[in-house]
Amino acid sequence: MFIRKNVMLLAAFFLAAVLITGCGKGEEGSNAGQSALPSSSAAESPSPSESAQSADPSGTRIYKDALGREVEIPTHPERIITSQYLPQMIALGIKPIGAATHLLTGFDAIKDQIGGIEDVGPANELNIEKALTLQPDLILVAEWNKDSVEQLSKIAPTVVVQWADKDPFGHLREVADVLGKTDEAEQWxxxxxxxxxxxxxxxxxxxxxxxxxxxxxxxxxxxxxxxxxxxxxxxxxxxxxxxxxxxxxxxxxxxxxxxxxxxxxxxxxxxxxxxxxxxxxxxxxxxxxxxxxxxxxxxxxxxxxxxxxxxxxxxxxxxxxxxxxxxxxxxxxxxxxxxx
The missing domain is CATH 3.40.50.1980 (Nitrogenase molybdenum iron protein domain)
Known part of the structure; x- marks a missing residue:
C-alpha cells in the first residue's frame, strides 16, 4: 500500500486519476461488502451469459467477478494492467500496458512477446503510483489481491479472476470472458x-x-x-x-x-x-x-x-x-x- 501524510492530497490524487482514465469505479452488487475470498466449493465462475448480459451502447457491461462483485467494465478494454494473467492475454492476442514483476521475468514461453510492457511491481502488492501513471481502463487481478481491490478500483475498473482450483485452460477461458474474447480462447x-x-x-x-x-x-x-x-x-x-x-x-x-x-x-x-x-x-x-x-x-x-x-x-x-x-x-x- 502507499501512504500519504496529507489525506486531502491523497483524495485529490485519486480523484484526478478517475477523471483522467474516464473509467469510473467498478460497481458492486448485493455482495459488495464481501471481503473474504469465497471457498473453492462455494466460488462460482461467471458464465459468458452472465458476464455479457449488461452490454450497453456506451461500450461498457457489467461483469460478476470471482468475489461476487458486479463491476462495470469496458466492452473492449485497450489499456490493461494485470497481476497474474499475462500469458493468457498473450494467447488471446492482447498485450497489456502493465504487468506484475514475476510475469516479465519468469515465463520463457512469452519472453519474446512482452517488450514495452511496464513493470507494476510485486503480484501481491502492485505499485499504486505506477499503475496510476499508466492510466489503465481495466485492471485484472487474482484472489490474493482482494485487499487491494478497493484502492485499485479508484484507478480503473478492477476484476478478480480466481486462480485457485482451475487448470490453465480454465484460466484462459476466464480471462477471455472478461476481455470479450471467448471465441479466440476456444480457437486457441x-x-x-x-x-x-x-x-x-x-x-x-x-x-x-x-x-x-x-x-x-x-x-x-x-x-x-x-x-x-x-x-x-x-x-x-x-x-x-x-x-x-x-x-x-x-x-x-x-x-x-x-x-x-x-x-x-x-x-x-x-x-x-x-x-x-x-x-x-x-x-x-x-x-x-x-x-x-x-x-x-x-x-x-x-x-x-x-x-x-x-x-x-x-x-x-x-x-x-x-x-x-x-x-x-x-x-x-x-x-x-x-x-x-
Missing amino acids: IQAYEKKSEEARSKLAGHVADGETFGVVVIGGYENRQLRVYGSGNVGYTLFETLGLSMTDRVKAAWEKGDNGQGLAISLEQLPELASADRLFLVTFHNDEDFVKEVEQSKLWANLPAVKNDKVYTVDDGLWFSYDVMSFAAQLDDAVRLLTR
Whole structure:
C-alpha cells in the first residue's frame, strides 16, 4: 500500500486519476461488502451469459467477478494492467500496458512477446503510483489481491479472476470472458489439441511400449529440497497431454499425496521414486551445493535413466510455468528432446 501524510492530497490524487482514465469505479452488487475470498466449493465462475448480459451502447457491461462483485467494465478494454494473467492475454492476442514483476521475468514461453510492457511491481502488492501513471481502463487481478481491490478500483475498473482450483485452460477461458474474447480462447484450445495430436504422432516411433518417464526437481522453494512430480504442474505435458507413463510407485504416491508442490523426497528415496527409464530434470539455482550433492551421489549415478544417458535437463522458466503458452512450448521441447 502507499501512504500519504496529507489525506486531502491523497483524495485529490485519486480523484484526478478517475477523471483522467474516464473509467469510473467498478460497481458492486448485493455482495459488495464481501471481503473474504469465497471457498473453492462455494466460488462460482461467471458464465459468458452472465458476464455479457449488461452490454450497453456506451461500450461498457457489467461483469460478476470471482468475489461476487458486479463491476462495470469496458466492452473492449485497450489499456490493461494485470497481476497474474499475462500469458493468457498473450494467447488471446492482447498485450497489456502493465504487468506484475514475476510475469516479465519468469515465463520463457512469452519472453519474446512482452517488450514495452511496464513493470507494476510485486503480484501481491502492485505499485499504486505506477499503475496510476499508466492510466489503465481495466485492471485484472487474482484472489490474493482482494485487499487491494478497493484502492485499485479508484484507478480503473478492477476484476478478480480466481486462480485457485482451475487448470490453465480454465484460466484462459476466464480471462477471455472478461476481455470479450471467448471465441479466440476456444480457437486457441482447438489449435493446442491439434498440436498435441501431432506431437504424440511424432513421438510414436521414439518411445517404446512400456517405457516409463519421471520428473525430478532439485531446489526451488527451500534449501536441500528434492521433489518428484506426477501429472500435476511440471509433469502435466508429459503425462496428461502426451500420455507418457510414470512408474507405478510414483503414480501410487502421487495419487495419495498432497501434490500442490510436488512430492518431497529424501536423497535415499531416489532409487524408489526416480527409477523411470527416462527422467526430465529441473534444477533451480537457489541451492547449487545441493544440486551438486545430488548429481555426484552414487544413488543418482545408479538410476537407470542416468546410467543409460536418458536424463533431459530442462529449463525451469519453461517447464515450471503453469499456463497455456508454456504448455504449448513444452510440447515442442519434449518432441525435440525425445526424438533427437
